[in-house]
Amino acid sequence: MRNFIEKLFVVIFCLYNTYIIDPSKDLVFFFLISIIISFALDLFNSKRIKILIYLVFLLLCFYDSFFIYYLPLILYTMYLEFNFHSLLVLPLLFVNFSIINLLISTISIYFSHMTKGFNLFLNENKMIRDGLKEDAIYLRKYNEQLKIDREKNIYIAILTERNRIAREIHDSIGHSISSGILQVEALKVVSNDNTIKGLDLLQNTLSSGMDDIRNSIHNLYNDSLDLRKRIESLCDEAISLNISLNYKLDEPLSYDLKFDILSIIRESITNTIKHSDANKLNINLLTQPKFYSIIIKDNGKNFNETKDLLSKGIGLISMDEIARKYNGFLNYEFKDGFKIHITLMKG
Template sequence: MDRPFFLRIDLMLSLLLSLFLAVRTQKLEKMREEFKKLRDDSMELNLLLNKKNQYLMEKQETEVHLATLKERNRIAREIHDNVGHMLSRSILQLGALKALNHDSSLSAPLSELHKTLNTAMDSIRTSVHGLQESSVSLRDSVAEIIHGYPEYTVDLEYDISEPPPQNLQFCFASIIKEAFTNASKHSDAARIRLVLREHPSFYQLLFEDDGSTAPKSYSSGMGLLNMKERIESFHGTINITFERGFKIFITVPRNTASYQPGGKS
């Protein structure tokens, strides 16, 4: 056999080997890519599961806390309606008994009993007030409102260390609820930013969405007049605009935040 023949054989073997190695390399690269994708999918799934578990834990904690607050409120009502009512009757009956009493030896004991019942009544009022104060939390109310609108991605910034006065908590919670209701009815938004912040001299509330469709009349209607009346009763300011989304900006001075209907503070 001549030398060119062997060269052709070597060349063919080299080509076959190269082809084999190329196919094998391609298969290894494909397997590597599949492994990488599987690893990434697994990591992403683990992250999603961790996030879901965290969400469920937070949701459970919130629901337990809200249930506790509701139970406190129920107990406060029970004490006020039952024990408070019986004490009030006892005080009235004792007052009538003192008016009818003609035995001077009973005057001092009856007066002392009257004083004791009044002290007990004051203690009941203080306890009920304390339970009612602790049964309503602005932060929990906000969390409950947000939970009722899962269709939105909500960026919440809550920066209030000490709870505001009770009436202002109710006011802010009502306005936030109304704002979410308006967004669901009149906006095409998908994301909402909610800010609650305290400053040295005032409280701040900001609600804004990323909607692109302006309400037909956002300066009136849609419960917004009610919002304005509520904030003005606290001598606060409220600005409602539509600039790249619907926006409500509120400030309430801290020195008027304890306003109560009827002019009390």
Template sequence: MYGISDKIILIFCSAAYYLFYSDSYLAIIPILIVIALSSLFTYYDNKKFQLFACLSFAAICLFMPSYIVFLPALLYDLCLTHYQLIVISLPILLFINNKLINLETMFFVIGITILVYLIKYKTAKLIKLQKEYNDLRDNSVEISLQLEAKNKDLLLNQDAQINLATLNERNRISKEIHDNIGHLLSRSIIQIGALLIVAKDEVITKGLTSLKESLSEGMDQVRNSIHKMYDESIDLYSQLDMIVKEFTACQISFDYDIKTPPALPVKHGLIAIVKESLANVIRHSNASKVVILLREHPAIYQLIIQDNGSLMDDQKKHLTAAIESKTFGTGMGLNNIVERVKGFDGNINFYFDNGFKIFITIPK
């Protein structure tokens, strides 16, 4: 865009000078030639072609000396390139070899050539600054997006840490209640039972019985509260991550992508399935790598457990028969996994083309 406006200015200045001294109806011809070539240079940015066109126009100037006023405008695209020596020498050579060019035209061409260099330098500088500005703006936007993403991740991690700390605190409180209050209530109930055995007075016996029933009811409520607090304190990711970290039989990778925690029975089921699957890897597989993927979809939870172990032909036949008959017996613990998945109305599939793969989907 900047180059086009520069060319318009140069062609206008050259045309104004040319038309001022020309009264021929053919004066429009060099103007049209220069406009056409300049437009072509803008569209087809090939320096060799531009050099050839400028040399051809310079050859025309040998026969039409007045056309030389348009030569600097054509040389605009060659300025600040490795052909710029030609830009300087070409008008000078024309002046030397053509005695018909007057002194005024010579000074005009020299002045417009200097103007071409200045305009070209200014435009190149402006384009460079524009590019640097665009790069800086793009980098700023990219950095801003990265910071926004990191802030979002930090907030999510912070929420996860707060939730985990809350669950751990619930677990601690439930254990303290169980160890302290639960034991005190149990001991009190036992002591009251002993007193009931030795008590003779009916009034005392009735009071102790009522007290024992109240303590037993309180004990049951404490036990239920403890179990509820403990169950709520189970964090699925922490439990699975701990299982993964304790697995040392081979390399293991764990990918967890769940935003909405599943129900408590599903948590227990998933934990048990992962434990059983890793136990099968230790007992029955020669795998060097295990991959666990747990993902959340709009309507289901998806669990994929895969290893790269090799299966013998007999094992493949046995597994194929078991899958077709849906009877796994007690071998490899697969029956327990299948029963757990069925209990959640889920689906389970087994693949053993490349290692052994368990693909499980459980509805929300």
């Protein structure tokens, strides 16, 4: 808008100047040609095309010196492109010299210089504004990540404390009670019948307490393993794969089952990275009425059925052992990628 207003002033001055100098001249022709050239300079962004248009205008000036009176209009755009180098065309003014034309040219260059400075200032403001927006977005994401990390750290600290308590109960209290039970057994060997009844009662009490401790330790270990978060962590660590996780396992699961499922997922991700050229991996963990279903499929193509399926290194043997442990089975196939289907029967 600023350019349009300034050019409009320059055009008015040029028209006024040409009318004063020679009212009988066909002013419309020179005006239209100059306007077309000015619009063409604004329309094209290529510097080569603009230079060609400038040369055309200079040739027109030599063809008819009356075009020189519209030089201020062309100087406005020329100064935006070439800065002070555009002043090299000012000697053309003396071919058909007019003080008013020189004054108009000076005003045109001044307008162009001010507009150039204004555009630079505007661009700097836009860059600063965009930078501030990027910083704000980055800070917002950083704060969100800090919040997530803090929650994870709190959760990890809770799980770590549960493990510590479970180990201490197992190592200290558990061993002490186990030792007490063995001592009662030894006393029963050398005691009479009346004493044995009291020792039986003590042994039953100790055995019941030991069972309670074992159950508590088992529950602590079970709660300390968050299967979903551990699997998500494994997926995040595999940066070379785009992993899609569909987790639909009903809780609670036993610690052993969680550990075995985690082992299967870890083995599958490792094998995909090592033995396949896949870049996508789909993991589906589903709960069925009678069993748990694990379906893992990649989009790899670098696969040798004879070599890879018979290789112990691919980990299929260990996965099959886990499946048999839960009276389940393992199936696999290679069709548009390698697919593993493991079924683990519920207890």
